[in-house]
Every structure is written in C-alpha cells, then in structure tokens.
Amino acid sequence: MRYALIAAALAVATLAPPARADGKAGVDILMSNVMQEHQTSISGFGIRGRFQSQLIVDNVTFMPTIEWWRSASHVDPYGIEAQRVDNALGVDVAYQFPVHDMIPYAGLGFAAHFMSSKVNAPSLGIYNAEKTVTKGGLTAIAGVGFPLTSSVSNFLELKYHNISDYRELKLSWGVGFDF
Numbered sequence: 028m029r030y031a032l033i034a035a036a037l038a039v040a041t042l043a044p045p046a047r048a049d050g051k052a053g054v055d056i057l058m059s060n061v062m063q064e065h066q067t068s069i070s071g072f073g074i075r076g077r078f079q080s081q082l083i084v085d086n087v088t089f090m091p092t093i094e095w096w097r098s099a100s101h102v103d104p105y106g107i108e109a110q111r112v113d114n115a116l117g118v119d120v121a122y123q124f125p126v127h128d129m130i131p132y133a134g135l136g137f138a139a140h141f142m143s144s145k146v147n148a149p150s151l152g153i154y155n156a157e158k159t160v161t162k163g164g165l166t167a168i169a170g171v172g173f174p175l176t177s178s179v180s181n182f183l184e185l186k187y188h189n190i191s192d193y194r195e196l197k198l199s200w201g202v203g204f205d206f
Contacts, residue, residue, distance in 0.1 A: 052078040055182065057201030061096045064194045066111070071096030073115075077203065079123075086123045088132065092116075094197075107148040113195075114141040115188070119168050130172040130180075139163045140190055164190035170199075178205040 059071040073094035079087060092115070099110040117138025124131045143159040170184025180203045188195040 051205055052076070053178075053203050053205040055090075055201055055203040057094075057182075057184075057199045059094070059096070059186075059197040059199040061113075062196045062198075063113075064192075066098065069096055069098045071113075071197070073199070086125065088121045088123060088134075090119045090121065090136070092119060092136075092138070094138075105148065105150050107151070108146070110143075110145045112143050113193075115139065116141075117166060119166055119186075121168055121170075123172075128173070130174070131170070132172070132184075133169045134167075136166040136168065137163060138166050138188060140188070140193065142193065162190050162193065164188050172203065179203070180205075 053076075055075045055077055057073045057075070059073065060068050061071045062068045071094060073092055075090045075092035077088055077090050079089065094115040094117075095113070097110065097112045099108070101108050115138045117136055119134050119136030121132040121134030124133075140162050141159075142162070143157065145155070145157045146153055147155050166186060166188050168184060168186045170182055170186075172180045172182040174180045181200070182203060183200050184198075186197045186199060188197070
C-alpha cells in the first residue's frame, strides 16, 4: 500500500502541465488537523498538483490531491491496540478571488477514501480484527493563499469531506511552489 501511495503522489505531481503563458501550474505540500466524526483530532498530510488555464475559465484552479492520516492507540492494562487509516484520492476545483496581498479561494470537489480499521484485544476475545471500506464523497474547500515570492506561497484552508458515516473537517496549512 505504501508503494502505491508513493506512485500515486508522483502521478498527481505529474498531472500538472508545464506552465504556459496562458496558465499556471504548481505543487502544494500540506499538513492537516483532521477532525473526523466520533474521533479526536489527528494529524495528516497531503500533496496536490495545481493548474489553471485561461483557455478554460479565468481564476479557476484544478487541484488533484492525495491526502493521508493514521490514528493508533494502545491501552496497556487491557492489551488493546487500535488503528485507523484514511487514504484519500480526489480532485477539487476552486475559484480564486485575487486581492492585493492574498488570494482567497473557494470550491467543490470529489474524493475517494480508502479506509481501514484494525483492532487487537485478546483480553476481550478479539484477535486482529480488520475492516476495510472504500467510500466516495463530495468536498467543499475554502482558503487563502499568501504569496511570498513570485513562485512560493503559504496557504491556510478549511476542507469538508462529506463521507457517509465518516464525515471529516480538515484545517490545513502548507507551502505551494509554482512552475
């Protein structure tokens, strides 16, 4: 699975076409605080390609994305171990509202989530139980970018994943590199 994620990350990075006079392209690296329904918040990370073309629509950015998070816990007195993982592959389309020193944006998208849960609790008669599920869901995204140079920027964003039984809200921040 780990090698599949690396291959997918490279594929996302290559989805962005080379920069041309009629558009921009780049890559963003992001860290997230993930708040999933019925769970405490955890950290995750992601990588996404970013491209826009004035030939399609001005100020519209397409963002193919890979996101990942993992939560694990161990309860010593009872010998209970639990782990949850979410690997998401999606694409967002955002409209940018350029302002003088920042670039606010908002948009929608879709993501496929490959989730797994593992529990090992021998004291309760549960031995290496595992459940894997794949679900898709719509996303809503809003954020603001802060250009640092002509090719590097910071950003802060809020993203909602509407996945049945697993709704997530992510507060993300990161750095973007334009080509």
